[in-house]
Amino acid sequence: MTDSYLIKGGKPLRGEVILSGAKNVALKTIIAALMFKGDVILKNIPKINDVLDLIELIKSLGATARFMEKNTLIINGDTLKSNKVELQYGSKIRVSFMLFAPLLNRFGECFVPNPGGCRIGARPIDRIIKGLVALGVKIDYDTETGYYHAKIVDKPKGKYHFEKPSHTGTELLMMIGLMTDEKVEIDNIANEPEIDDLILYLNSAGGNIVEDKNKITINKSSGLIQKDAFTIMSDRNELVTYATLAVASGGDVIISPINENLITSFLEIMKESGAGVEKISNFKFRFFYQGKIKPVNIETSPHPGFMTDWQPSWAILMLKATGESVIHERVFENRFSYVDELKKLGANIDFVDIKVEHPEFFYHFNHEKNKVYQQTIKIQGGEELHNAILNISDLRAGAALACAALLAEGESVVNGASILERGYEDFVEKIKKLGGEIKKV
Numbered sequence: 001m002t003d004s005y006l007i008k009g010g011k012p013l014r015g016e017v018i019l020s021g022a023k024n025v026a027l028k029t030i031i032a033a034l035m036f037k038g039d040v041i042l043k044n045i046p047k048i049n050d051v052l053d054l055i056e057l058i059k060s061l062g063a064t065a066r067f068m069e070k071n072t073l074i075i076n077g078d079t080l081k082s083n084k085v086e087l088q089y090g091s092k093i094r095v096s097f098m099l100f101a102p103l104l105n106r107f108g109e110c111f112v113p114n115p116g117g118c119r120i121g122a123r124p125i126d127r128i129i130k131g132l133v134a135l136g137v138k139i140d141y142d143t144e145t146g147y148y149h150a151k152i153v154d155k156p157k158g159k160y161h162f163e164k165p166s167h168t169g170t171e172l173l174m175m176i177g178l179m180t181d182e183k184v185e186i187d188n189i190a191n192e193p194e195i196d197d198l199i200l201y202l203n204s205a206g207g208n209i210v211e212d213k214n215k216i217t218i219n220k221s222s223g224l225i226q227k228d229a230f231t232i233m234s235d236r237n238e239l240v241t242y243a244t245l246a247v248a249s250g251g252d253v254i255i256s257p258i259n260e261n262l263i264t265s266f267l268e269i270m271k272e273s274g275a276g277v278e279k280i281s282n283f284k285f286r287f288f289y290q291g292k293i294k295p296v297n298i299e300t301s302p303h304p305g306f307m308t309d310w311q312p313s314w315a316i317l318m319l320k321a322t323g324e325s326v327i328h329e330r331v332f333e334n335r336f337s338y339v340d341e342l343k344k345l346g347a348n349i350d351f352v353d354i355k356v357e358h359p360e361f362f363y364h365f366n367h368e369k370n371k372v373y374q375q376t377i378k379i380q381g382g383e384e385l386h387n388a389i390l391n392i393s394d395l396r397a398g399a400a401l402a403c404a405a406l407l408a409e410g411e412s413v414v415n416g417a418s419i420l421e422r423g424y425e426d427f428v429e430k431i432k433k434l435g436g437e438i439k440k441v
């Protein structure tokens with residue numbers, strides 16, 4: 001099986017990138033489509049491994065799904081016949097736990113395995129399960145099989161306050177709220193724009209979801225029926241990957257389509273680093289090298305802050321900065337699997353210990369008092385990078401490693417391409433179009 005990239009680095013990348021649809025919207029719109037009556041047409045769905053795995057999963061439950069054109073997917077959940085997510089499908093993709101919503105909606109009862117997914121920390125779903133219970137869903141967990149058994153005993157209703165916000169948690173509870181004619185309120189929600197896109201899709205089909213700052217109210221909604229095909233938003237994470245790579249390589253890349261409001265914190269920090277940023281038109285940006293890159297420290301946080309998914313790409317740009325920068329990860333634990341790999345290229349990068357006053361509030365994961373965490377790295381920019389053999393172990397780190405190999409002199413091998421391709425459509429083609437030397441081997 002070809003699962004590696006052979007990359008010859010050291011060239012400035014130039015040209016244009018057309019962004020694919022957002023992975024983190026595609027997956028949820030596909031799952032939510034199973035709550036609709038009749039056909040659902042979704043446009044701009046990226047053909048990435050996560051989407052393809054999810055399609056196999058929903059087909060295994062009895063739904064139909066097929067691509068009509070490259071990125072147009074038609075789904076029909078009327079034929080759902082199973083209320084159990086089989087482990088061989090569910091374990092491949094973390095968002096499989098969001099199937100609680102369509103399966104409870106259809107069968108009133110379902111069996112869903114504890115989710116797999118990215119290796120970026122423990123990633124429990126404790127707050128999400130508490131939320132389901134608070135809305136009246138009965139849930140048991142079988143420690144032997146690793147399955148949740150969820151059952152509707154009464155119409156879901158009521159309020160839930162997230163102790164700390166959760167992106168997919170907000171989305172799942174919102175979908176549960178659509179199953180009932182009772183009012184459902186969720187507060188201290190996550191505010192990612194991907195959630196807004198999901199709301200737009202659900203409301204355009206009869207949902208009555210109202211978002212107000214940190215709160216979402218789901219009022220009596222009609223059954224979901226699609227009127228017009230829905231086009232999902234572009235992938236912000238993909239933009240950040242190509243924009244940082246463009247500048248770090250000394251190149252010049254135009255990226256579209258993207259709404260400026262979705263990347264404000266990224267644009268600000270890019271400008272602060274001295275990178276060239278030009279708004280060409282409403283949905284088109286140019287990112288280019290225009291001289292020395294300054295080190296800029298970042299701290300990740302939920303939207304509208306600097307996103308956790310962007311920090312591995314930021315590390316790649318900082319490898320080229322003239323001095324020392326610090327990245328502090330607040331959202332996930334274990335999101336630095338790229339550190340040891342980058343060292344193989346000659347990068348001067350290491351973990352540092354930064355004391356935080358109230359870690360239990362500061363970090364978004366469940367912080368345990370006596371556990372040792374590595375949440376901060378220091379990068380001394382400017383080291384010459386040479387070729388190496390690198391191994392990908394999670395999606396965003398994987399993109400960072402492939403980008404780092406593109407900056408390094410000589411020929412590198414990056415193993416684990418299929419992990420990167422869980423979230424990046426046509427990665428090889430897009431890089432080649434920018435003049436990068438990469439091939440799948």
Ligand code: EPU
Nearest residue numbers: 024123124125126127128166167168331332364365366395
């Ligand atoms: N958390 C808990 N318990 C919960 C829920 C969350 O401890 O019940 C912790 C998580 O482990 C994490 C933090 O809370 O440390 C925030 O997690 P959140 O639930 O917000 O993240 P998520 O929904 O699992 C989604 C995206 C991530 C993205 C984050 C932040 C999808 C499929 N995934 O994850 O995307 O980084 O929100 O915006 O939408 C990626 O695309 O590579 C990716 C990891």
